[in-house]
Amino acid sequence: MPSPSKEDWKDRIEPYLSSSLDAVSEEVTQSEPVQTWLRKASTDAAENLGRGRGMQAEMQGYARMMNDLEETLPELMDAVAELTADCGRIDLEWHSLRPTLSQLYVDFDRDIEINLFVRLSECTTEAAQECLGTIMQALPEGAPYPNRPNTVTGLVARDGQSVGVRVKEYLQEDHGHRRSVTLLPAGTKPLEKVSNREATRQLLVQLCPNTSSC
Structure with missing residues (x-):
């Protein structure tokens, strides 16, 4: 063969x-x-x-x-x-x-456990939002336990650069769910509990440095 x-x-x-x-x-x-x-x-x-x-x-x-x-x-x-x-x-x-x-x-030579990989196809807000959505979809099924959130970590990359994205899903007192996003750039401190909008913006800042984003 x-x-x-x-x-x-x-x-x-x-x-x-x-x-x-x-x-x-x-x-x-x-x-x-x-x-x-x-x-x-x-x-x-x-x-x-x-x-x-x-x-x-x-x-x-x-x-x-x-x-x-x-x-x-x-x-x-x-x-x-x-x-x-x-x-x-x-x-x-x-x-x-x-x-x-x-x-x-x-x-990926990173000091974090990575569950999935997503490639940023183009330097647009829509593409960055799609990457974030793909990672969120990979959260474990089933409701999280109290004090033990469902967690998934993805790596978003473009042209040899990458940013870790960790999403956690928490159980609230009313039995609803809330999510938090932490960005894990290589070699710098994590950006913890950012909004989805800020996470999208930061992905473009980190991975598309020559493209203006707001």
Whole structure:
């Protein structure tokens, strides 16, 4: 079977990016090309691991597998970079003792847990509002518990720049719901509990610095 092209990988991954990165990980990891690579690469890495010791040997095994992945499935790496506006890359969670549990996932090099990825298609208020709405739609189903809000964190990106967006849904005393939005720019303090309008404006400020917004 020929190796999937970059477009094949994009078609496989793109439907899940804006709803669940866990689903992206599952879709990629369980694909036949990755399973074939994983079986061989894990076996080779485990054999080399047996000749080394401790954490250093595991790190060397991980590095060896990542190098092999880039050589074996470069189309996958390119597809993820293109789909994520050069903000994400494929990484490996390697379980050296139980290699069948190893999996690939999209890493964004951020110190926050990201549940979904949304690309800002153009520098307009409407496009930014659509990104915010997509993240809100990904909130867990069901009513939040008292003092334990439903929470989802998305990453909105454009041209290599990204902003985290965390939405929380709270249960109120009258059993209604309210939501709060916190923006998580890279390298700066969070902008907490901003209005939807301000969140939309800030997305454009952060991701479209050459476009005026009001």
